[in-house]
Amino acid sequence: MAGNMLRKKVNIVIAQGGGPTAVINQSLAGAVSAALDEPHAGNILGAVHGIDGVLNREFIDMRRLGAGKLKTLASTPSSALGSVRHKPTEDDCRRMFEVFKEHSVGAFFYIGGNDSAETASIMASIAAADGFPLRCFHIPKTIDNDLCENDHTPGYGSAARFVAMAFLGDDLDNLALGGVKINIVMGRHAGFLTAASALARSAGGGPHLIYLPERTFSMSAFVSDVDRVMSKYGRCVAAVSEGICGSGGVPVAVAGATERDSHGNIQLSGTGALGDMLAAEVKNTLGIRRVRSDTFGYIQRSFPGAVSPVDSREARRAGEEAVRAAFSGDADSGSIAITREGDGASYCAGYKLVALSSVAGKTRRMPDGFISESGCDVTGEFIEYAAPLAGRMPRTVRLIR
Amino acid sequence: MAGNMLRKKVNIVIAQGGGPTAVINQSLAGAVSAALDEPHAGNILGAVHGIDGVLNREFIDMRRLGAGKLKTLASTPSSALGSVRHKPTEDDCRRMFEVFKEHSVGAFFYIGGNDSAETASIMASIAAADGFPLRCFHIPKTIDNDLCENDHTPGYGSAARFVAMAFLGDDLDNLALGGVKINIVMGRHAGFLTAASALARSAGGGPHLIYLPERTFSMSAFVSDVDRVMSKYGRCVAAVSEGICGSGGVPVAVAGATERDSHGNIQLSGTGALGDMLAAEVKNTLGIRRVRSDTFGYIQRSFPGAVSPVDSREARRAGEEAVRAAFSGDADSGSIAITREGDGASYCAGYKLVALSSVAGKTRRMPDGFISESGCDVTGEFIEYAAPLAGRMPRTVRLIR
Numbered sequence: 088m089a090g091n092m093l094r095k096k097v098n099i100v101i102a103q104g105g106g107p108t109a110v111i112n113q114s115l116a117g118a119v120s121a122a123l124d125e126p127h128a129g130n131i132l133g134a135v136h137g138i139d140g141v142l143n144r145e146f147i148d149m150r151r152l153g154a155g156k157l158k159t160l161a162s163t164p165s166s167a168l169g170s171v172r173h174k175p176t177e178d179d180c181r182r183m184f185e186v187f188k189e190h191s192v193g194a195f196f197y198i199g200g201n202d203s204a205e206t207a208s209i210m211a212s213i214a215a216a217d218g219f220p221l222r223c224f225h226i227p228k229t230i231d232n233d234l235c236e237n238d239h240t241p242g243y244g245s246a247a248r249f250v251a252m253a254f255l256g257d258d259l260d261n262l263a264l265g266g267v268k269i270n271i272v273m274g275r276h277a278g279f280l281t282a283a284s285a286l287a288r289s290a291g292g293g294p295h296l297i298y299l300p301e302r303t304f305s306m307s308a309f310v311s312d313v314d315r316v317m318s319k320y321g322r323c324v325a326a327v328s329e330g331i332c333g334s335g336g337v338p339v340a341v342a343g344a345t346e347r348d349s350h351g352n353i354q355l356s357g358t359g360a361l362g363d364m365l366a367a368e369v370k371n372t373l374g375i376r377r378v379r380s381d382t383f384g385y386i387q388r389s390f391p392g393a394v395s396p397v398d399s400r401e402a403r404r405a406g407e408e409a410v411r412a413a414f415s416g417d418a419d420s421g422s423i424a425i426t427r428e429g430d431g432a433s434y435c436a437g438y439k440l441v442a443l444s445s446v447a448g449k450t451r452r453m454p455d456g457f458i459s460e461s462g463c464d465v466t467g468e469f470i471e472y473a474a475p476l477a478g479r480m481p482r483t484v485r486l487i488r
Numbered sequence: 489m490a491g492n493m494l495r496k497k498v499n500i501v502i503a504q505g506g507g508p509t510a511v512i513n514q515s516l517a518g519a520v521s522a523a524l525d526e527p528h529a530g531n532i533l534g535a536v537h538g539i540d541g542v543l544n545r546e547f548i549d550m551r552r553l554g555a556g557k558l559k560t561l562a563s564t565p566s567s568a569l570g571s572v573r574h575k576p577t578e579d580d581c582r583r584m585f586e587v588f589k590e591h592s593v594g595a596f597f598y599i600g601g602n603d604s605a606e607t608a609s610i611m612a613s614i615a616a617a618d619g620f621p622l623r624c625f626h627i628p629k630t631i632d633n634d635l636c637e638n639d640h641t642p643g644y645g646s647a648a649r650f651v652a653m654a655f656l657g658d659d660l661d662n663l664a665l666g667g668v669k670i671n672i673v674m675g676r677h678a679g680f681l682t683a684a685s686a687l688a689r690s691a692g693g694g695p696h697l698i699y700l701p702e703r704t705f706s707m708s709a710f711v712s713d714v715d716r717v718m719s720k721y722g723r724c725v726a727a728v729s730e731g732i733c734g735s736g737g738v739p740v741a742v743a744g745a746t747e748r749d750s751h752g753n754i755q756l757s758g759t760g761a762l763g764d765m766l767a768a769e770v771k772n773t774l775g776i777r778r779v780r781s782d783t784f785g786y787i788q789r790s791f792p793g794a795v796s797p798v799d800s801r802e803a804r805r806a807g808e809e810a811v812r813a814a815f816s817g818d819a820d821s822g823s824i825a826i827t828r829e830g831d832g833a834s835y836c837a838g839y840k841l842v843a844l845s846s847v848a849g850k851t852r853r854m855p856d857g858f859i860s861e862s863g864c865d866v867t868g869e870f871i872e873y874a875a876p877l878a879g880r881m882p883r884t885v886r887l888i889r
Binding site (some may be wrong): 103106107109133134135147152156159160162163164165166167168169170171172248249252253255256257259260262263264268358359360362363364366380381382383384385386388389390391392393448481482484485486487 | 504507508510526534536537548557560561565566567568569570571572573606631649653654656657658660661663664665669720759760761763764768780781782783784785787789790791792793794809843882883884886887888
């Protein structure tokens with residue numbers, strides 16, 4: 088039984104999977120710090136490029152970092168151990184267990200999204216089936232905020248802060264020069280990050296329209312929404328999720344895209360095609376001269392100048408909690424999930440352990456209560472939900488309308 | 489003579505032209521503050537949307553803002569008075585003088601780039617020819633950093649900081665996941681902003697390649713540069729200016745673009761086409777699977793989370809200096825130019841008054857000493873030049889290579 092296992096000293100492996108975030112190394116630093124405090128933790132090994140680092144026996148000795156470097160690591164954006172998008176086969180798992188055996192590894196921690204939770208879940212199942220003694224924990228991270236069981240996930244708050252601040256500045260830019268501005272925001276299946284654009288509105292401006300993957304996108308409705316906003320305000324800023332789908336569930340962006348990773352995800356980011364297509368449609372149909380689109384792209388998840396302090400703290404704590412659960416708890420495996428313990432000014436997060444299977448490979452989408460009836464905006468309920476995660480927005484003055 | 493004119497009380501108009509920046513309202517607030525201290529300054533009018541605000545008699549009474557709002561205005565990104573891209577005709581100028589006469593306006597301040605300096609220059613010439621009593625001053629701003637007579641311009645430091653921080657995070661993202669990443673940076677004729685990507689390298693990473701409009705772009709050389717970097721590092725991050733031109737001086741981005749403003753500028757921003765084209769070329773020619781491009785777009789100039797403190801202070805001071813020159817100096821017109829009075833740790837800026845004609849409509853490009861012999865990188869001299877303007881970069885840790 089695993090309960091016995093961790094009464095003796097074991098070595099541990101920590102790895103990072105999926106897309107980086109601005110605070111994913113807070114979780115790494117948190118896990119390492121908690122392990123340093125753990126009398127039964129031996130070597131603390133960082134696997135380079137996720138599970139590929141285990142398969143290739145590429146490890147970094149995290150005990151050698153020292154306190155100063157560990158502190159700087161925590162505030163370094165993007166996955167410092169390197170990442171990977173690789174779904175392990177049964178054979179991969181057994182090869183990893185061989186490596187774990189060689190290195191006397193008794194616990195594995197995977198920091199990542201629902202695909203990484205799936206990897207951890209596969210590893211845990213096969214370990215259990217084989218009777219291989221391994222504690223296997225998932226530490227949540229995703230800017231998409233789409234993990235089940237979680238009120239929200241580490242990485243979301245900072246990406247939401249980036250998006251909100253980008254819209255705050257860009258809405259003022261549009262106010263100064265006019266026309267239509269369309270910004271494409273990351274979020275494959277869930278609209279949480281695109282919805283965060285609404286946090287820019289505190290000062291009474293745009294975005295005027297918000298399109299989420301949770302609602303079917305219609306090009307003609309979009310163009311007529313833009314037309315309506317232009318008539319009312321003489322300008323229009325729209326936030327559009329990269330993952331919007333037309334009727335039939337086909338992503339609007341995906342006309343020519345064919346690239347998939349081994350979890351089956353299609354490439355949506357790293358191209359300006361969706362924004363350009365929407366801008367061309369507005370320009371041609373409505374005859375508006377100044378129509379621009381920007382695709383925020385990868386800087387949403389790694390920009391070091393818009394980190395949410397709440398998100399940083401929670402990411403760190405999630406890493407710590409996973410290590411504590413592995414060494415002090417009864418469970419052989421699990422995922423740390425974040426709960427919400429208070430609202431508004433009394434906002435605070437809680438942490439609970441959930442089954443890997445309840446997070447693995449599953450996608451949480453925006454609840455209906457967060458989406459306005461029009462389908463192209465968010466509700467006040469969403470603003471209350473997201474505001475404490477992204478943190479306070481800078482104050483601005485508007486002299487013109 | 490103008491010298492006599494400002495011994496009596498006159499009203500003043502301040503306006504903003506061209507593309508917004510993150511600190512252009514520092515210049516506005518600086519000009520307003522200096523005018524509040526000026527015993528001969530009467531009403532302080534902000535013209536809405538640049539010279540169009542004068543023509544349309546749309547003014548904001550800046551004395552009514554109050555100290556608190558003026559302070560928040562200073563740190564608000566983008567042109568708070570609204571902007572315009574409109575080159576005045578002689579007739580426009582005479583219509584403006586009528587409005588100035590009606591409102592007893594004796595001094596006009598235009599915050600903007602070389603096009604706005606050209607507008608101020610045209611207005612000053614016609615005022616002189618007509619014997620219309622007007623002091624006419626230009627306050628510099630441009631993220632492109634391309635104004636003649638200036639060591640650098642307000643707006644550049646903050647945009648450079650945004651670009652450097654975006655590359656810092658994005659290079660770590662590329663380090664984690666690999667492949668080729670191409671980022672398109674603003675800068676129509678001058679590469680200063682694209683070059684600022686090199687400030688991200690302090691921690692020893694990318695960008696590995698930097699393409700500037702000052703050097704002729706060759707697609708085949710670009711692809712072979714990427715190939716060489718991939719062989720050496722197994723990954724590649726490239727910074728590409730939106731303004732790169734092929735042999736013959738035709739912008740690479742411009743294949744299908746036809747939109748021009750009244751100063752003759754072609755639209756390069758607000759589309760992802762250039763990045764997508766370069767990424768497709770790399771992908772198809774080199775057969776690299778993971779090739780991504782992002783176009784930083786408008787958020788480079790208005791993002792509130794990456795403002796350089798040095799840039800803020802200098803932008804404010806430029807506004808103050810213009811008002812002081814108008815009320816205390818002998819010149820009827822001029823442009824405030826920033827000089828460099830020290831280097832490295834002893835960096836500080838100086839301010840001088842130059843003729844409008846020496847800035848108007850002219851473009852300064854990167855000096856040869858800032859561009860490496862390879863033509864696809866910057867020199868140490870450029871780094872020394874730009875580092876104090878963008879401010880200190882966040883410290884990061886790299887665990888892998």
